[in-house]
Amino acid sequence: MSNKYLIGFDIGGTKIGIGLGTIDGVIVQSDRLDNKNTDPAVILPRLAAIAKELMAKENITGKDVLAFGISTPSPADIPNGIITTPPNNPYWRNVPIKSYLENALQIRGCFENDANCGALAEWLFGAGKGCKDMIYLTMSTGIGAGIIAGGKLVQGKTFLAGEIGHSVIEPYGRQCNCGLKGCWEAYCGGRAIAQRMQEELAGQTGHAMLKYAKDGLLENLDMLSLENAARDGVEYAVKLWDEMCLRDAQMFGMLMNIFNPEKIVLGTIAYAAGDFFMEPVKKYLPDFAWKETLEACQVVPSLLKRDIGSYAGLAGALYELKQTGIL
């Protein structure tokens, strides 16, 4: 185990994870902080204090830590390290978190969006280890991605590369939260699928799907209800699940032909639903990718799974140190 350390901050909508780990990706100390409707004026000093506590527990100081990384929700001002308008917390507006923590800890800071940090984590510590070209897709309530191409994270001119969930797959289709219509996320994101079921089944009190919603309530229909109902063969669910798998395969196929990756690493749904999701997707893939790009690419579930947040900030920091030649 290396004696060089990194600190990762994973800024989530309800929790912030803080981890102290080595450059080999071994987390040695960690803590969590509630982040529901918090005030940054309170939280920022707490983050610095917790980071110092973790270092003290490990008997090290800031001098032993090469860098810290912040995995931030979008939208954010990436070059300046500012969390701008996180969707789940109305009190965080234009918070210069990177410079605050750099000053408080006297450690070099890195700042990257959570999907990119997730991709870096899978690439450096997880299922994508050793690949030169890989794509990580979050596949949860929303669909986000981080793209590693030619051994580099693709950031784009204005740091928006990887917003694959908002590729329009159905012109003038379902309204997406982002403002466009027909986005992939509007068809296959967990939140959008729940909304769609609730719209389509509104007023149908005796519908077979309601049995799969918590307390039998329409507003509790979610991705898990859909999966369970589809597994039981409920016609509505079978059709919708199949449509989702088809559209996912369509996008994976496009990604294969655009980037020719060695791996596509999938978050939540791939490990939560397993073969029930992966099998239909793999059945449809040959219709959407060339044989050559398909054969070159393994579609695999995330290895870090629910722990990915713990590695996200560390991975962001490690990547930047490698990019700048420090490591």
Ligand SMILES: [Zn+2]
């Ligand atoms: Zn969209």
